[in-house]
Structure formats: C-alpha cells, structure tokens
Amino acid sequence: MTADALSHGAGRGTATDVDSLPEDSPFGADTVATAREIIARYPQSRSALLPLLHLVQSVQGYVSQHGIAFCANQLELSTAEVSAVATFYTMYKRKPCGEHLVSVCTNTLCAALGGDAIYDKLRTHLGSEDKPLGHEETSGTPGEQGSITLEHAECLAACDFAPVLQVNYEYYDNQTTESAVDLVDALRRGEKPAPTRGAPLTDFRGVEYQLAAGFDTAAEAVGGPSASAATLRGAQLANERGWTAPAMPDNVDLPPAPEKK
Amino acid sequence: MTEVDKLTPVLTKRWLSPNSWTLRTYEQLEGYTALPKALRGSPEQLVQLVKDSGLRGRGGAGFPAGVKWSFMPPNEDKPHYLVINADEGEPGTCKDIPLMMADPHSLIEGCVIASYAMRAHHCFIYVRGEVPHCIRRLNAAVAEAYQAGYLGKNILGSGFDLELVVHAGAGAYICGEETALLDSLEGRRGQPRLKPPFPAAAGLYAQPTTVNNVETIASVPYIVNAGADWFRTMGSEKSPGPKIYSLSGHVERPGQYEAPLGTTLRELLDLAGGMKDGIPLKFWTPGGSSTPLFTAEHLDVPLDFEGAAEAGSMLGTTALQIFNETVSVPWAVMKWTEFYKHESCGKCTPCREGTYWLTQILQRMVRGEGTETDIDTLLDVCDNVLGRSFCALGDGAVSPITSGIKYFKDEFLALCESNRAKGASQTEPALAGAGS
Numbered sequence: 001m002t003a004d005a006l007s008h009g010a011g012r013g014t015a016t017d018v019d020s021l022p023e024d025s026p027f028g029a030d031t032v033a034t035a036r037e038i039i040a041r042y043p044q045s046r047s048a049l050l051p052l053l054h055l056v057q058s059v060q061g062y063v064s065q066h067g068i069a070f071c072a073n074q075l076e077l078s079t080a081e082v083s084a085v086a087t088f089y090t091m092y093k094r095k096p097c098g099e100h101l102v103s104v105c106t107n108t109l110c111a112a113l114g115g116d117a118i119y120d121k122l123r124t125h126l127g128s129e130d131k132p133l134g135h136e137e138t139s140g141t142p143g144e145q146g147s148i149t150l151e152h153a154e155c156l157a158a159c160d161f162a163p164v165l166q167v168n169y170e171y172y173d174n175q176t177t178e179s180a181v182d183l184v185d186a187l188r189r190g191e192k193p194a195p196t197r198g199a200p201l202t203d204f205r206g207v208e209y210q211l212a213a214g215f216d217t218a219a220e221a222v223g224g225p226s227a228s229a230a231t232l233r234g235a236q237l238a239n240e241r242g243w244t245a246p247a248m249p250d251n252v253d254l255p256p257a258p259e260k261k
Numbered sequence: 262m263t264e265v266d267k268l269t270p271v272l273t274k275r276w277l278s279p280n281s282w283t284l285r286t287y288e289q290l291e292g293y294t295a296l297p298k299a300l301r302g303s304p305e306q307l308v309q310l311v312k313d314s315g316l317r318g319r320g321g322a323g324f325p326a327g328v329k330w331s332f333m334p335p336n337e338d339k340p341h342y343l344v345i346n347a348d349e350g351e352p353g354t355c356k357d358i359p360l361m362m363a364d365p366h367s368l369i370e371g372c373v374i375a376s377y378a379m380r381a382h383h384c385f386i387y388v389r390g391e392v393p394h395c396i397r398r399l400n401a402a403v404a405e406a407y408q409a410g411y412l413g414k415n416i417l418g419s420g421f422d423l424e425l426v427v428h429a430g431a432g433a434y435i436c437g438e439e440t441a442l443l444d445s446l447e448g449r450r451g452q453p454r455l456k457p458p459f460p461a462a463a464g465l466y467a468q469p470t471t472v473n474n475v476e477t478i479a480s481v482p483y484i485v486n487a488g489a490d491w492f493r494t495m496g497s498e499k500s501p502g503p504k505i506y507s508l509s510g511h512v513e514r515p516g517q518y519e520a521p522l523g524t525t526l527r528e529l530l531d532l533a534g535g536m537k538d539g540i541p542l543k544f545w546t547p548g549g550s551s552t553p554l555f556t557a558e559h560l561d562v563p564l565d566f567e568g569a570a571e572a573g574s575m576l577g578t579t580a581l582q583i584f585n586e587t588v589s590v591p592w593a594v595m596k597w598t599e600f601y602k603h604e605s606c607g608k609c610t611p612c613r614e615g616t617y618w619l620t621q622i623l624q625r626m627v628r629g630e631g632t633e634t635d636i637d638t639l640l641d642v643c644d645n646v647l648g649r650s651f652c653a654l655g656d657g658a659v660s661p662i663t664s665g666i667k668y669f670k671d672e673f674l675a676l677c678e679s680n681r682a683k684g685a686s687q688t689e690p691a692l693a694g695a696g697s
Contacts, residue, residue, distance in 0.1 A: 041426050043340070043383060044466055049448030050431050054390070075448070088450040088606075090432030091390050103391070107352050108550065108596040109510050109582045154434060154600055155352040156391060159509035159582065160516045169391045197362070198394035207393050211429045214400055222282070222401040224394075231359045233516030234506075235273045237532060243266035245274075245495065245503060252488035254298070255313055257305035 026060055027070050034213050035074045045075050049085055051212045053092050058209035061143055062093040090154075098138045098147030100187050101204045103166045104180070106152040114176060115163040119152050121177040122184060126150055139188075146188040149204070160230035161196070168207040170195035173228060197225050265521055267528065269495050269503045272479055273519040276363040282398045284405040287366040293411055295482035299374040300419040307378035311481065313489035315501040320346055320437075320474030321548065321577045323500075323566040332461035333379045333469050341381040342470040344446065345372060345478060347388040348430055348437040351549035352600060353580030356505040357475035359517060361388070361395045364479070365402035369425065371478035373411060374485060376423050379471055383424050387442055390429045399427045434604035438652045439472040441606065452608045453652035476505060496522035500565030500576075510545075510583035511537040522565040526581060530560075540585040544668065548577020550597045551657025553664035554590075574664070590669040591676055594661045595623035601658035612655030615646035619662065629679040636666060636673050 021027060034055060039048040049071060056067030063086045065079075071086075072079045086092045093101075104119040105111075120132075126148060127133035133150050140147030158164045161173035165180060172183060173196040186193050192201040199221045238244065275281050275290050287293065299307055312327030333341060345368065349357040361368060372384045388396050403425055406412045414422045428446060435441045436451040443465050445451035464470020480502065484492050493501040500522040506529055509515045513534030520529070526545065536542055544554045547564060553574040555562065562572040569576040584593065602616040619642055622635050643659035650656075666673060 044447070046448035047428075047446055050445065051429065053431065054429065085448065085450055088433065089430075092431060106596075107600055108593050109353060109584075111596055112584060112588050112593065113510070153391070154603060155350055155354070157349045157355045157358045157389070159353050159355045159580065160507060161355075162509055162515070166391065169393050171394070195394075199397060210393060211390055211396070222397055223280070230514075230516035231363065232273075232276055233514055234268055234518035234520075234532070235270045235277050237518075238266070238268035238270045239277060241266075241268075243268045243270075245269035245271045246265060246491060248483070248487035248491055252486070252491070254302040254306040254485075255309045255489070257303055258309055 021070070021073070022066075024066075025070065026064075026066055027056065031055065031059055031070075032074070035070075038212065039074065046077065049075060049077070049082065050089070053082075053086055053089075054208050055212035057092060058205045058212055060096070061098075061205055062096045093136065093149070095136065096138070096142035097204050098140055098142050098149040099145055099203045100147070100167050101149045101151065101169075102184060102187075103151050103153035103156070103169070105154070105156045105158075105162070105164050107155040109159050110155075110163040113162045115165075118163060118165065118175055118177050118180045119150075122150055122180055125181055126184060145190050148184055148187055161228065167195070167201060168204045170198035170201055170207075172196050173230075194224075197228055199224050265495055267524070267532065268518060268520050270519050271483055271503045272360060272364070272367065272476065272505060273517060275367070276359070281363050282365055282402065284366060284402070284409060287364070291486070292366050292482075293370055293409075295485035296370055296373055296411060297417055299377060299485050300417060300421060304378045304380060307374065307485070310484060310489060311378070314484045314492040315489070315499070316477065316480055316484060316492065317500060317502075317566060318474055319476035319480070319504070319578070321351065321551075321575075323576060326473065326477050329461070329471060329473070330375070330379055332459065333381075333471060334461075335380075337380050339468050340383065340466075341379055342465045342468060343372060343376045343379060343381040343384040344439075344442065344465060344470060344472045345384070345386040345475060346437060346439060346442055346472050347386050347475050348434075348442060349475075350389055350434040350437050351551060351578055351580060352597065353509060353546055353549045353582040354507065354578040355509065355580065356507050356517060356578065358392050358395050360475055360479060360505070362398050365399045366406065367479045367482060368399075368475055369402055369406050369411070371481040372425060373416065373423055374481050375471075375473065375478055377421050381471075382422050384426070385446060385465075386425070386427045387436070387446055388427060388429055389436075390431045396427060396429055403427060433606075434600075435606045435652075435654060438654065441652065442472060443470065450606070452606045453654075455651055497563070497565050497567070499567055504564075504579050506564070506579045506581060508533050508581050508583065510581075511540065511542075511585040511588075512583050513537050523563040523568060525561050525563060526555075526583075527560040529564075529581065530583075536583070536585060540587065542583065543586045543588060544584050544590060544593075544665075546577075546580065546582045546661075547574050549580040549657075550582070550600070551575075551653070551660050552577040553660045554668060556668050574660075589627075590665050590672045591623065592627055594665040595620070595627050597661045598623050598658065601654065605654060605658070609650035609652075609655065611646045611649040612658065615642050615655060616658050618642055619646075619658070623662075626673065626676045629676060631673075631677050631680060633674060633677050635677070636670070640666065 123132035126139035138149045316326045317323040440454035441451040460470040602620045646655040
C-alpha cells in the first residue's frame with residue numbers, strides 16, 4: 001500500500017471517470033464501465049457498494065486499499081465509509097487469495113458429521129503437521145495456479161448434504177477427509193473437478209466477477225446438476241407412493257375487496 | 262374433511278421435472294397462470310386472498326403474510342419496495358436455496374403478484390453471496406421472464422410495471438434479519454434498525470417496504486390459482502398450508518420433505534428411514550439453532566407454529582437438525598455459541614459482549630476446566646442477553662444454551678468432574694475466561 005494511493009482515496013470521491021484513477025491503479029476502463037453498469041441497476045448508487053466490492057476483489061483477488069479507493073471514487077463515498085463495509089462481511093478478503101478458495105463448513109451439524117475432521121485434515125495437508133494452515137491462509141503463492149486459500153465457514157445452507165465444503169462457493173456435498181484431500185490435490189495439480197451441484201469450476205476471481213457483474217446465463221452454465229438426491233427425496237417418495245396435495249380446484253374467484261371504512 | 266396424504270408436494274413438486282429451472286418447463290407445468298388472474302383483480306383483493314389463506318411467513322417468525330402486506334400504504338405518493346429475503350443462513354436451514362435452484366420462476370411469479378398487491382414497482386431478491394449457482398439460475402430466470410413479458414413495462418398488457426434485481430450479499434448471517442438486510446441492501450454494514458418505524462412505514466431508502474421469505478412468496482401463485490380454502494385443506498386452523506421440512510444430521514435419508522404443517526418428527530423420521538444406523542435420537546432443533554432444543558420426548562409435538570411454541574420452542578424455519586446419542590450437548594452448544602459470537606453484528610452491547618463471554622465459558626467447560634458455578638454464570642449471562650437487543654440474534658444465541666442446560670444439565674456437570682478432581686483451589690474462579 002503506497003502513501004500515494006492512500007492520499008488519493010482519503011477524501012470523498014467526486015469524479016467517477018477512468019481519468020480520475022491514480023496512475024498505479026490496478027483497475028482499467030473495463031472495470032469502470034462494469035461499475036457504471038452495476039450502479040445503474042439501483043435506485044440509489046450506494047446500493048451498488050456490495051457488488052462493487054465483489055468487483056474489485058475479482059480484479060485483485062482481495063479487497064485492497066486500491067479497491068476501497070476505487071469503490072469510494074465510483075460512489076462518491078469516503079474511504080472510511082467503504083472500509084467500514086468491507087471489513088464487516090466475511091466474503092471480502094483483506095489478504096490476497098489463492099486461485100481457489102476452499103470453505104469447509106464447521107458449524108455444529110456439519111462438524112458433528114465430519115466437518116471438523118475435514119478442516120483439521122486440510123489444515124495439515126495444505127500446511128504441515130508442525131505448521132497447519134490457519135483460517136484464511138494460503139497454500140502456494142496467491143494468484144498462481146494451484147494456490148489454495150483455506151477457511152472454515154459458517155452454515156452453508158446445505159445441511160441435508162452434510163458435511164459440505166465449497167470451492168469458490170460451488171458445492172461439494174457429502175465429503176469425507178479422503179474425498180476432501182483428493183479434491184484439494186486435484187486443485188493443486190491445476191485440475192478442476194466438477195462440483196456436486198453447480199456450474200463447471202472456474203476460479204475464485206471468476207466467481208467474484210460473476211457475483212458482481214451478473215452471471216453467464218448460457219444454458220451450459222445455468223444447467224448442470226442442481227438437485228441431488230437429498231433435495232428430491234420428499235418429492236420422489238410422494239411420487240412413488242402416489243401421495244399428492246389435495247387437488248387444486250379450477251376457476252376459483254378472487255375474494256371481493258373489503259369495503260372501505 | 263377428507264384425509265390428507267402424509268406428503269403434499271406443492272412447492273417441491275416441479276423439482277422432479279427435467280430442467281425444472283427453465284421457463285419452458287415452468288410454463289408447461291401451469292407456471293405463470295396465476296399472474297394474469299392476479300393482474301385482472303385488484304391489489305385489495307389479493308391482500309384479502311392472502312389474509313384469508315392464513316399464509317404465515319416461512320422465514321421463521323410466522324407473521325401472517327396478508328396482514329404484513331396490508332400495512333403497506335394504499336396510495337402511491339412514495340415508491341414502494343418488495344424485498345425477498347433469500348439470505349438463508351440459520352444453521353440447519355436449507356430449503357430456500359434448493360427451491361431457487363430448482364424452481365426459480367415460482368419465486369419470480371410470486372414476486373410479480375406480491376409487488377402488484379403492494380403497489381411496488383421495484384423488487385429485490387437479496388441472496389446470500391455464497392451460493393453462486395443459485396444466483397446464476399435466478400439471473401437466468403429473471404432474464405427469461407423479462408423476455409417473455411412477465412417482468413418490465415406493462416406486464417401482460419396490464420399497465421403494471423416491475424423491475425426485479427437479484428442482489429448478492431457478502432457473507433453475514435445477520436443480514437437475514439429484515440432491517441439489517443435493508444441496511445445491507447443500501448450498501449451499509451448489515452446492522453439491525455430499531456423498530457418502529459417498521460419497514461412498511463420506512464424501509465428501503467426510508468420508503469414503504471415489505472420483506473418476505475422465499476418460501477412465503479413462492480406459495481402465493483398456488484393460492485391465487487386454487488384459493489384460500491384449498492390452501493387450508495392442509496395444516497391447522499392457525500397454521501395452514503404445506504411446509505418444506507428440512508431433515509439433516511443422523512437420519513438415514515436426510516432431505517426436503519414437504520408435508521402439511523403440524524406433521525410430527527416421528528412421522529417425518531418414518532418417511533426418512535429412521536435414525537441413521539439405528540442409533541437413538543438424543544436432541545434436535547425444530548427450526549434451526551435459534552429455536553430451543555427438543556429431545557426424544559418431543560417426537561409427537563405437532564410441528565406447526567402453535568405446537569412448537571406450546572412445547573417450549575419455536576417452529577422457526579422447520580430446519581430439523583437431528584443428533585444421536587454420540588453427540589455431546591455441551592460441545593454442540595459451544596459450537597453454536599461460537600457461530601453466534603462470530604455473527605453478532607456488534608451493534609448492541611448485550612449481544613456483542615454476551616456472546617463473547619458465553620463462548621469463553623463454554624470453551625473452558627468443554628476443555629474440562631469448568632466449574633459448577635459456570636453453569637449459573639451461563640444462565641445469568643443468557644438472562645442479560647435475552648430480549649435486550651434490537652434484533653433476535655441474541656435471543657437465538659441463548660436458546661441452545663438455556664434449553665441444553667434445561668434438558669442435559671448432567672452433561673454440563675459431568676464436564677466439571679475432571680476439574681473437581683484437581684482440587685478445591687481450581688474450583689474458585691467463576692469469572693468467564695479466568696481459567697484460561
């Protein structure tokens with residue numbers, strides 16, 4: 001972090017065009033254009049701050065002081081206002097992340113079913129017995145192929161698939177310590193094993209870009225497996241046994257509006 | 262009244278169809294048939310319909326949806342907003358993400374109908390950020406809906422306009438609290454607001470706003486099509502309709518089971534193949550970790566809003582986390598407390614400080630360094646957190662602790678045994694953290 005960049009961002013941003021970016025800014029005209037598009041979605045510009053933080057993270061792999069200054073500049077906020085938000089949310093990383101972010105759910109239910117063991121195993125496997133990798137620490141050089149940032153996560157809303165982990169927030173369900181080790185080894189070799197549910201795996205920065213700017217809505221990205229066994233169990237069981245909700249009657253009128261008092 | 266089947270797939274029925282997330286499949290399966298019917302009616306009629314149906318909020322609190330809608334001002338001198346709470350993060354809860362992945366159009370159709378009923382022309386779906394595939398599906402569905410004329414200007418020639426934006430969060434459980442969600446959507450730290458004013462008076466951008474859960478809004482098209490009486494053929498008088506029960510943990514076949522409200526865990530376990538490997542049930546949550554624990558004594562409690570409350574807990578999100586005899590209650594309670602400590606937004610002192618010290622005490626006890634007085638200290642701290650903060654996070658945080666001690670005090674006492682053996686001098690410190 002240079003003093004120059006800090007001083008640039010210290011005040012309340014006013015200009016929002018690319019010319020106002022500092023010379024050493026890692027953000028180019030394309031990022032400015034994307035930021036403009038995002039801002040235009042909202043009735044008030046500040047609502048675009050969360051997406052813009054995802055956007056700067058997609059460029060740098062973390063939210064740097066440059067990234068904070070960029071958001072402040074685009075939204076005419078102070079860097080203090082942006083920092084306050086960036087430090088509040090778990091998904092904004094303050095240190096450069098690896099090519100992949102591996103998040104292991106260690107909330108109670110996943111932990112009881114093996115999540116704690118998976119996390120502990122990955123800590124030593126990606127680090128060493130003497131020096132296990134810590135929360136949000138990276139194995140390898142951030143940004144380089146095969147580098148992995150490890151974190152423990154809170155409930156990932158996939159409890160019926162416990163224990164779960166995510167790579168770049170795509171779901172890998174019903175994990176074991178062995179399957180998790182195999183997965184990270186494949187990632188380190190530069191492979192991209194398919195998620196249990198979700199689109200083909202990309203990388204951390206790619207998903208951050210999608211979270212900011214919107215998603216590829218092409219059929220192949222949107223398709224893919226989504227509803228694994230657990231999701232469908234109830235509906236399938238009902239289907240097998242011929243159970244249904246009571247038949248929906250046709251031509252039911254809407255009730256009359258209540259009379260105005 | 263005729264007997265209703267044990268499972269009643271309504272919201273989950275379409276999930277079985279190939280490419281269930283596409284507009285084509287949705288339209289083939291009666292999708293977007295409720296929308297033109299709703300647009301032919303008046304907003305007042307729709308609010309009345311949802312009131313008549315008795316639909317209660319599916320996000321945890323169970324507030325009657327039609328009553329909530331009726332709080333929106335009847336005029337349009339200010340912009341109105343509908344915000345969908347899709348920030349599913351309550352431990353155990355895993356129903357809205359699969360719903361949006363498998364059948365995003367049912368939520369979108371519900372959004373258009375609800376927006377029309379509340380005179381909103383801008384709707385946001387606030388989804389937690391950690392589910393990109395779900396957001397991908399939603400975005401694709403929204404794009405399809407715009408193209409087909411179900412969103413945008415003059416929807417189906419009705420003159421009604423609606424813009425819908427899918428907004429990704431950034432990892433904060435507290436944003437599932439509706440006013441924290443609104444602050445977050447405004448680009449701020451997700452911290453709850455003091456109520457009143459309620460969102461219907463001053464919500465997003467201080468304008469009239471309604472925040473509804475995904476499952477609530479996805480239920481609306483079915484109610485519009487089949488009527489309030491049909492909806493009430495399932496469930497009970499005060500808790501009508503079908504509900505997605507999410508079974509997880511030590512069961513043979515965890516998953517999503519949509520059944521009439523009032524179904525019991527005994528019935529659900531039967532459908533899910535019983536306890537995993539036959540190891541007996543020890544404790545469970547009826548609706549996420551913020552709802553007080555139940556035990557094997559509660560297998561026959563009707564899981565609706567009244568039944569769960571009468572038995573000393575809450576229905577919450579019907580997230581049934583099931584734990585067998587191998588799991589230590591104090592350990593589970595410690596893990597949940599660590600979660601609440603991490604997720605406390607820090608705005609209110611009792612919750613911020615309370616969850617911090619509760620975690621310290623529980624960690625110490627689980628390490629075998631606790632004393633019997635720690636149990637009293639835990640309960641005392643809980644008493645000073647419960648009901649003393651802006652939002653319910655602190656209330657939720659104390660639920661596992663107080664209910665865990667209520668039903669399993671012996672286990673907490675047993676943790677003190679090893680410490681007691683070390684000698685009397687070790688049993689003195691009652692202050693949290695003093696032993697660490």
